[in-house]
Amino acid sequence: MPTSLAVIADSLPYLLAGTLNTALIVSLAMLVGLVLGVVIAVGLVYGRRPVRFLLGLYVWFFRGVPVLALLFLFYFGLFTWLGLSVNALLSAALVLGMTTGAYQANIFRGAILALPHGQFRAASALGMSDLQAIRSIILPQALRLSLPAWSNEYSIVLKDSALAFVIGAPEIMARTQFVASRTYQHLPLYLTAGLLYFLLTWLGLATLKHLEKKLRIPGYSQHGSQ
Amino acid sequence: MIDPAPPVLRVANLEKSFGPNRILKGVSLCLAKGEIKVLIGPSGSGKSTLLQCLNCLVTPDTGTIELDGEPIDLANRRELYRLRQQVGMIFQDFNLFDHLTARDNITVALRRVKGLARRNAEERAEQELAQVGLTDSWASLYPAQLSGGQKQRVAIARALALDPRALLLDEPTSALDPELIGEVITVIRSLASQGMTMIMATHQIGLIANLANEILFMEAGTIVEQGSPAVLMAPGCTSRSRVFCNRLGDLAEGGR
Amino acid sequence: MIRKILPFLLAVLLLAGGEVPAADTLVNGIDANFPPFAFVDKTGTPSGFDVEAMTLIARDLGVAISHQPIEWDGIITSLLTKKIDVIASGMSITPTRAQQVSFTIPYWVIKQVMVVKKDSSLTLDELQNSKKTIGVQQGTPEAKWLKEEAAAKGYNFTLRYYNSSPLAVEDLLNGRIDAAAMNDAPAKDALARKEVQILGPYGMPDEEFGYAVRKEDRELLDKVNAGLRELMASPEWQTLINKYELKK
Numbered sequence: 001m002p003t004s005l006a007v008i009a010d011s012l013p014y015l016l017a018g019t020l021n022t023a024l025i026v027s028l029a030m031l032v033g034l035v036l037g038v039v040i041a042v043g044l045v046y047g048r049r050p051v052r053f054l055l056g057l058y059v060w061f062f063r064g065v066p067v068l069a070l071l072f073l074f075y076f077g078l079f080t081w082l083g084l085s086v087n088a089l090l091s092a093a094l095v096l097g098m099t100t101g102a103y104q105a106n107i108f109r110g111a112i113l114a115l116p117h118g119q120f121r122a123a124s125a126l127g128m129s130d131l132q133a134i135r136s137i138i139l140p141q142a143l144r145l146s147l148p149a150w151s152n153e154y155s156i157v158l159k160d161s162a163l164a165f166v167i168g169a170p171e172i173m174a175r176t177q178f179v180a181s182r183t184y185q186h187l188p189l190y191l192t193a194g195l196l197y198f199l200l201t202w203l204g205l206a207t208l209k210h211l212e213k214k215l216r217i218p219g220y221s222q223h224g225s226q
Numbered sequence: 227m228i229d230p231a232p233p234v235l236r237v238a239n240l241e242k243s244f245g246p247n248r249i250l251k252g253v254s255l256c257l258a259k260g261e262i263k264v265l266i267g268p269s270g271s272g273k274s275t276l277l278q279c280l281n282c283l284v285t286p287d288t289g290t291i292e293l294d295g296e297p298i299d300l301a302n303r304r305e306l307y308r309l310r311q312q313v314g315m316i317f318q319d320f321n322l323f324d325h326l327t328a329r330d331n332i333t334v335a336l337r338r339v340k341g342l343a344r345r346n347a348e349e350r351a352e353q354e355l356a357q358v359g360l361t362d363s364w365a366s367l368y369p370a371q372l373s374g375g376q377k378q379r380v381a382i383a384r385a386l387a388l389d390p391r392a393l394l395l396d397e398p399t400s401a402l403d404p405e406l407i408g409e410v411i412t413v414i415r416s417l418a419s420q421g422m423t424m425i426m427a428t429h430q431i432g433l434i435a436n437l438a439n440e441i442l443f444m445e446a447g448t449i450v451e452q453g454s455p456a457v458l459m460a461p462g463c464t465s466r467s468r469v470f471c472n473r474l475g476d477l478a479e480g481g482r
Numbered sequence: 483m484i485r486k487i488l489p490f491l492l493a494v495l496l497l498a499g500g501e502v503p504a505a506d507t508l509v510n511g512i513d514a515n516f517p518p519f520a521f522v523d524k525t526g527t528p529s530g531f532d533v534e535a536m537t538l539i540a541r542d543l544g545v546a547i548s549h550q551p552i553e554w555d556g557i558i559t560s561l562l563t564k565k566i567d568v569i570a571s572g573m574s575i576t577p578t579r580a581q582q583v584s585f586t587i588p589y590w591v592i593k594q595v596m597v598v599k600k601d602s603s604l605t606l607d608e609l610q611n612s613k614k615t616i617g618v619q620q621g622t623p624e625a626k627w628l629k630e631e632a633a634a635k636g637y638n639f640t641l642r643y644y645n646s647s648p649l650a651v652e653d654l655l656n657g658r659i660d661a662a663a664m665n666d667a668p669a670k671d672a673l674a675r676k677e678v679q680i681l682g683p684y685g686m687p688d689e690e691f692g693y694a695v696r697k698e699d700r701e702l703l704d705k706v707n708a709g710l711r712e713l714m715a716s717p718e719w720q721t722l723i724n725k726y727e728l729k730k
Contacts, residue, residue: 007524014526080563088565121283122321126335126388129303136338141325153282156247168560169551178551179520181515181648184675192689217325219370 004188011179018175019196025093025161032097037104062102074196075167100157107149111142121124232295233424234391235257237276248262249275251447265427268445273427281313282306314385318397320377322369326450328380332387354383358413375406393424443467507546511566514551515646517671518726519572533727536570539709573655574623586707588690593666596681614636614660616640617650625720627686
């Protein structure tokens with residue numbers, strides 16, 4: 001297949017730049033999701049009833065509405081209506097971030113609830129405020145327990161990021177489709193796209209695995225969710 | 227000095243219910259500086275709840291708490307945090323922070339609550355660990371790598387590092403294997419000899435008879451009997467406390 | 483750690499957006515899956531008949547221009563929500579669209595054709611009446627027309643919708659559909675690269691392409707119209723037509 005190889009060779013820089021964009025979308029989405037997820041999880045576990053209700057509503061909404069619909073809703077609707085000039089890449093990252101935030105909230109919430117109750121009491125008994133206890137004692141443990149599920153969430157967000165092409169974010173899928181439309185080399189190009197996604201999956205998971213190993217505490221995972 | 231020093235901790239008429247269950251039915255007690263009180267009584271009598279009410283880990287429904295003669299506003303979170311800093315608590319199941327080394331279990335409160343710099347906090351931690359007989363080499367181990375007795379000693383060191391005015395000990399040896407109880411008792415004795423104010427729920431007869439200035443016998447949410455061991459434990463005395471302790475002794479010997 | 487990474491990522495993201503043009507740049511939204519009128523070449527540069535034409539018009543108007551690939555389904559929404567300023571991307575002038583946007587003068591007449599496999603012996607009649615499957619790009623006038631026509635005349639073909647006509651051609655070659663309905667120019671483009679043939683027109687009236695702008699941008703409409711007229715009268719227009727083989 002000399003033609004297809006030539007097409008791939010020619011378009012590789014363009015596709016690699018798209019891969020970088022995908023990586024950016026996913027990293028930012030995961031970070032936004034981490035921050036949102038932690039805040040929501042803490043609110044769901046320790047918050048008062050109205051707070052829990054509102055956060056529950058958030059989680060329910062972002063878990064219930066398809067990512068595709070959310071992308072349209074925010075990019076063409078909400079961001080524009082708010083007068084925010086947010087480009088497609090950032091919009092995709094924010095929408096994916098808010099969505100994964102809802103899922104991450106459930107991961108962290110489960111991890112917090114899995115911790116022995118005495119951990120919080122011991123922190124309180126030392127005179128820590130609730131916030132200090134959550135920050136210094138509860139979250140470091142809960143986040144460690146969450147890492148395996150969080151890695152899983154990463155690969156899901158990576159795949160969801162392919163939907164960003166519908167709002168014109170210049171990521172892998174959009175660019176693959178463009179080149180394929182011009183060259184009619186659909187199969188080799190989508191294979192290439194698949195390999196690029198695989199590369200990102202592997203890189204991300206290897207990094208997280210490394211992090212997990214680095215943060216491992218002797219004897220710790222014994223009583224956690226693992 | 228016109229007034230004598232006020233008691234370190236004084237509580238009056240503490241009541242606490244969980245749902246329909248009245249766990250504490252109006253408990254009052256007073257802990258003078260350097261005094262050691264021992265709480266005994268059947269399980270479910272409210273000892274643990276009482277101890278947790280003393281530093282507001284469990285907020286009492288009614289009643290007053292005074293620290294060094296100053297009443298604590300139970301509705302004010304900051305005052306509660308301050309109360310808890312000054313009244314240390316030792317738990318039956320240690321409750322060491324599982325993600326932190328022995329050293330950092332101690333420094334975390336020093337740094338977050340007292341605002342100490344890392345280096346100062348670590349120096350203090352080493353001192354306190356030495357105090358409970360744990361040397362440097364233990365300091366870097368995580369809770370999962372320590373024996374039960376070592377965990378409880380770290381927990382005591384953690385509480386001591388905050389310079390508490392008093393210590394609450396909730397059955398500090400109950401979760402330990404028999405052969406590990408001794409090392410923890412040694413530490414508690416040494417605290418007593420240094421004049422630490424303590425109130426302790428325990429089933430250890432040795433501690434009850436030798437350490438206590440006063441025995442409080444609890445049953446069904448009230449203190450039904452109180453007095454010095456010399457009186458309550460005197461041979462021939464028919465006190466509830468003596469009967470109870472004799473039974474504990476029988477059990478302990480039967481268990482060997 | 484997060485505090486260090488987050489601003490960095492944000493900065494990179496805003497820069498790498500790359501496709502964020504300066505404020506005074508005219509942004510042309512294109513369906514990059516519509517060769518030869520609009521596409522991106524293998525290296526990612528927007529290209530095509532409309533892209534070049536619009537670039538020439540912008541040069542005449544003395545404004546900078548950038549071409550932003552947009553999913554066809556959302557291209558009018560993108561225009562209305564000011565993500566882009568103009569659509570120069572083989573858009574047929576239809577009454578429905580004209581209610582939402584303003585069109586320039588027509589610059590090209592487009593014929594609607596059926597494309598089948600090269601070795602196929604299907605006739606138009608068979609396509610319409612023998613329970614065949616026809617692929618078409620969604621959101622296009624031909625998709626709408628085919629659906630209405632089938633209902634009106636009792637044809638029994640099934641329509642299958644695609645994101646772009648090249649994808650329909652791909653599925654035609656895979657054997658999942660029997661024919662693909664599309665504009666003649668992209669059909670010729672496909673012809674040059676794939677084992678397909680043009681069966682011919684299927685009765686849908688010819689359509690005209692125009693460039694679209696927001697209704698309130700009257701001044702821009704006038705300028706683009708003037709530029710377009712000038713371009714169509716110049717030899718450059720013929721050069722473009724030849725370059726993209728629109729008349730072959």
